Amino acid sequence: MTQTAASDVDPTPSTSREEIDAAVARVRAGYASGRTRPLEWRKQQLAALVRMLEDNEDQLVAALAADLGRPPFEGWAMDLRLTAREIGELVSGLESWLAPEKVKVPMLFQPARAQVVREPLGTVLVIAPWNYPIQLLVAPLAAAIAAGNTVVCKPSEVAPATSAAMARLIPEYVDPAAVAVVEGGVDETTALLDRPWDHILYTGNGTVGRIVAASAARHLTPVTLELGGKSPVIVHSDANLKYAAARIAYGKFVNAGQTCIATDHLWVHRDVADELLRLVEDEITDRYGADPRSSKDFGRIVNSRHTQRIRTLLDAGGYDLVCGGDVDLDARYVAPTVARVTDPGAALMGEEIFGPVLPVLVYDDLDEPIKAIVSGDKPLALYVFTSSDEVADRLRDETSSGGFCVNDVMLHVGVSNLPFGGVGASGYGAYHGRWGVETFSHRKAVLRKPSRSIDAPILRPPYKPWKKWLTKKVF
Ligand code: NAD
Numbered sequence: 001m002t003q004t005a006a007s008d009v010d011p012t013p014s015t016s017r018e019e020i021d022a023a024v025a026r027v028r029a030g031y032a033s034g035r036t037r038p039l040e041w042r043k044q045q046l047a048a049l050v051r052m053l054e055d056n057e058d059q060l061v062a063a064l065a066a067d068l069g070r071p072p073f074e075g076w077a078m079d080l081r082l083t084a085r086e087i088g089e090l091v092s093g094l095e096s097w098l099a100p101e102k103v104k105v106p107m108l109f110q111p112a113r114a115q116v117v118r119e120p121l122g123t124v125l126v127i128a129p130w131n132y133p134i135q136l137l138v139a140p141l142a143a144a145i146a147a148g149n150t151v152v153c154k155p156s157e158v159a160p161a162t163s164a165a166m167a168r169l170i171p172e173y174v175d176p177a178a179v180a181v182v183e184g185g186v187d188e189t190t191a192l193l194d195r196p197w198d199h200i201l202y203t204g205n206g207t208v209g210r211i212v213a214a215s216a217a218r219h220l221t222p223v224t225l226e227l228g229g230k231s232p233v234i235v236h237s238d239a240n241l242k243y244a245a246a247r248i249a250y251g252k253f254v255n256a257g258q259t260c261i262a263t264d265h266l267w268v269h270r271d272v273a274d275e276l277l278r279l280v281e282d283e284i285t286d287r288y289g290a291d292p293r294s295s296k297d298f299g300r301i302v303n304s305r306h307t308q309r310i311r312t313l314l315d316a317g318g319y320d321l322v323c324g325g326d327v328d329l330d331a332r333y334v335a336p337t338v339a340r341v342t343d344p345g346a347a348l349m350g351e352e353i354f355g356p357v358l359p360v361l362v363y364d365d366l367d368e369p370i371k372a373i374v375s376g377d378k379p380l381a382l383y384v385f386t387s388s389d390e391v392a393d394r395l396r397d398e399t400s401s402g403g404f405c406v407n408d409v410m411l412h413v414g415v416s417n418l419p420f421g422g423v424g425a426s427g428y429g430a431y432h433g434r435w436g437v438e439t440f441s442h443r444k445a446v447l448r449k450p451s452r453s454i455d456a457p458i459l460r461p462p463y464k465p466w467k468k469w470l471t472k473k474v475f
Contacts (some may be wrong), residue, residue, distance in 0.1 A: 069299045237271045267368075317347075
């Protein structure tokens, strides 16, 4: 496979203001037409999205390779298959998740029936990032359609080949009265954010997340923010080290570390640190060979700005190199790197790395990583390798994170029954499976009284003393 990167691809064309206006007007009218209400219509659109991913597998995998040097299997598994599976779960669960939910009515209001009814929000905006540019556009789009909304979606300009593919294919497969794709960068996203929406789901970094939330606040638009951060992995002294090393290396080096739930940094117990790092090094060689640069299975950094950003983190020092460390700006290559942190203030420990560099901190007492985690931003994911339920439970209960996974990494995101989302600085709101349908629905409180029933005016004037006595008894 030829390893190309973003700069080799034509830049993303922008959607003009007029085209944006027309697209928004079209999908707003689409919502008003009522076409999105029938369950059957929603299922058809979801099935069409799956067909889009399957019919165009080769060109989509090629777009991911052009943008991110993604190995074909990785692109297929993480962007196409995972998304198709997520949509399949939506189709099979939808009817039961949307069924009106009966709730109890207090005696005082009887006879009556009460229900929670999920209704669509209207026309929503989905803004996607570049690192899993198909999955992170199409999965929220599918959840929004499943809940009966019409959608404008904005792929990331940083992955231009995939953005172009999405802009071409989505209207071919999905009802254009219900879904529009707007391409472009900051200007186009700002133009979209200037207007009112019924919901915005944004995936990306926290700085832009704050811009999105501030713009939305002007229109009282509710927002879901799927952000990132530094997700730690802890390897305790009683862990199965070989098993942990394989999973940590995968979590860090898949998509060249550009994964929001990547194992950002590693905390390892002193007793097993040397052995674990040796095993992680072996894993790197086993997976990518002695020269990972020539491996067909190792990706590239999305562009030179991000490659330079990672180089700057490495250049700042504060660690002993265990392996890797090479950066080639022109090739957008950063070697799989493991670095033993010697200065806790090292730049590598300051921001989310979002590249194939694993800083390692050693601890003697579990209190140390716990203290570090609770004193920083709440991570999107937290991983622990241990054979002890007490250790796992302590970490689960004494820390806060978007997700928590024991003896593996990233897998929790593939379980559609679990909500996927952050907490604190890693975002708010969630989707996947029924959680996505909840995000894009309004839970309407519905109370129905029969048109004729006994009338006991207990709460209405005149307020006689017996009314208070009776109200206290029955309410
Ligand atoms: P990005 O640069 O592609 O930005 C995301 C979107 O924001 C793009 O569509 C872009 O056009 C838009 N945007 C950029 N600047 C803007 C501005 N000033 N105003 C309005 N819109 C703007 O992606 P990124 O932010 O580099 O993505 C990487 C980050 O996303 C990492 O922090 C990662 O952890 C996080 N992430 C989170 C998840 C998750 O599901 N929680 C998934 C993937 C990535």
